[in-house]
Amino acid sequence: MMARFCRYADKVFGLGQKIAAFGDARLRPQITTSAIWTSAFAMFATRLGSLNAMESELRVPKRLDGLLGPRKPSADTVGRVYGLMDPAQQRQMLRQIDHRLGRNKVLQNDWPLRFAAVDGHEFFRSRHRCCPLCSQRKVRQKDQDVIDYYHPAVVCHLIGFEIAAPIDMELQLPGEGEVPAAMRMLQRVFRNFPRFFDVVVADALYLEAPFVNFCLEHGKDVLTTLKGDRRLLLQDAQGLFKQMQPGIWRPQHQTVQFWDAEGFTSCEGIQAPLRVLHTEETAQRRQRIAGQWVQTQEQHSWWWATTLPKRYLPSRQFWHVAHSRWDIENDNFNVLVNRWYLDHCFRHEPTAIVNFVLTLFIAFVLIQSFYLRNLKPPMRRRFTLIGIARQLYAALGTNNTQAPWLARLTGRPP
Numbered sequence: 303m304m305a306r307f308c309r310y311a312d313k314v315f316g317l318g319q320k321i322a323a324f325g326d327a328r329l330r331p332q333i334t335t336s337a338i339w340t341s342a343f344a345m346f347a348t349r350l351g352s353l354n355a356m357e358s359e360l361r362v363p364k365r366l367d368g369l370l371g372p373r374k375p376s377a378d379t380v381g382r383v384y385g386l387m388d389p390a391q392q393r394q395m396l397r398q399i400d401h402r403l404g405r406n407k408v409l410q411n412d413w414p415l416r417f418a419a420v421d422g423h424e425f426f427r428s429r430h431r432c433c434p435l436c437s438q439r440k441v442r443q444k445d446q447d448v449i450d451y452y453h454p455a456v457v458c459h460l461i462g463f464e465i466a467a468p469i470d471m472e473l474q475l476p477g478e479g480e481v482p483a484a485m486r487m488l489q490r491v492f493r494n495f496p497r498f499f500d501v502v503v504a505d506a507l508y509l510e511a512p513f514v515n516f517c518l519e520h521g522k523d524v525l526t527t528l529k530g531d532r533r534l535l536l537q538d539a540q541g542l543f544k545q546m547q548p549g550i551w552r553p554q555h556q557t558v559q560f561w562d563a564e565g566f567t568s569c570e571g572i573q574a575p576l577r578v579l580h581t582e583e584t585a586q587r588r589q590r591i592a593g594q595w596v597q598t599q600e601q602h603s604w605w606w607a608t609t610l611p612k613r614y615l616p617s618r619q620f621w622h623v624a625h626s627r628w629d630i631e632n633d634n635f636n637v638l639v640n641r642w643y644l645d646h647c648f649r650h651e652p653t654a655i656v657n658f659v660l661t662l663f664i665a666f667v668l669i670q671s672f673y674l675r676n677l678k679p680p681m682r683r684r685f686t687l688i689g690i691a692r693q694l695y696a697a698l699g700t701n702n703t704q705a706p707w708l709a710r711l712t713g714r715p716p
Contacts, residue, residue: 327386
């Protein structure tokens with residue numbers, strides 16, 4: 303399975319050529335950057351979970367020779383070199399992979415526009431280890447204050463597709479807010495993906511004039527959750543909606559009443575009129591409680607604001623997209639944290655943190671593409687995505703696993 307995965311990644315995405323171009327700041331490296339990066343890539347692809355677990359595999363004679371060649375790095379070497387690599391190399395690789403997915407018709411749905419979500423995440427925290435770029439906060443524990451050290455970051459991720467497609471990430475600086483870090487990341491994303499998506503989707507924190515105007519200046523619309531901290535806009539919308547009759551949808555097991563209006567100018571400083579959508583949703587839930595099926599009812603009230611007029615995004619698609627913002631939480635953060643060790647600290651150094659996260663993004667996207675586009679339906683019915691990762695790990699112990707890029711890394715024919 304590993305040999306098949308490597309052939310697919312090399313044929314479709316040109317992975318071997320991209321790996322061979324990697325470099326780092328070492329003057330006289332004894333082990334190539336390509337071999338070091340491939341070690342970390344194999345670690346994520348097989349869900350080994352730590353550099354020490356990967357090193358235990360590398361110490362087995364001839365294990366992974368078909369992927370890395372005979373010169374294999376230690377765990378310390380991988381962590382140290384990851385702090386010396388320029389993250390721009392992996393950002394460029396991830397950009398090329400995402401664009402190839404688009405050209406191969408993987409990123410398709412029935413929405414009129416393409417949407418990218420932006421959200422923050424804390425990758426890990428500690429009360430003992432820190433670095434110069436760690437953020438700090440005081441927490442109360444056993445009647446005394448202790449300091450938490452952590453690394454918050456923002457991530458950009460496409461939403462609404464079968465494949466989870468992260469685009470980029472950016473660490474927050476100490477004392478920096480989430481929105482400034484997101485703007486710094488989006489400055490790079492807009493340059494690398496100028497026409498890849500049309501709308502930035504975010505939570506209520508991002509509904510502020512500097513962020514919205516920044517996106518508008520780069521030709522991107524904005525869609526955010528609306529909460530009470532935008533009181534004037536919320537009060538104007540509430541007053542107008544009291545005079546309007548709601549529309550009604552009835553999706554499966556749900557009843558949705560909605561109010562949709564545009565032309566609001568209550569947010570001071572925003573250079574475009576806003577549109578507000580409000581929904582009141584009633585959902586029927588069937589749960590198994592104490593051995594019996596119980597029918598319950600859940601009610602939710604939602605408010606959203608956007609710069610998109612109705613002619614570009616109908617009300618029902620607006621509602622669908624707004625709820626799909628959770629894709630970045632469910633398909634990216636939750637899956638990668640719980641199944642792919644996103645929150646594990648592989649190396650506590652800012653550049654290394656960024657590089658490891660980018661390698662994980664690349665491995666995750668390639669495995670999903672391999673699973674959805676290369677494996678036949680009977681194979682997908684037998685194995686989940688996690689099952690395929692286990693099959694990749696099992697293939698490390700076979701002698702016929704040889705990557706097509708091995709000749710480029712070693713300079714010897716396969």
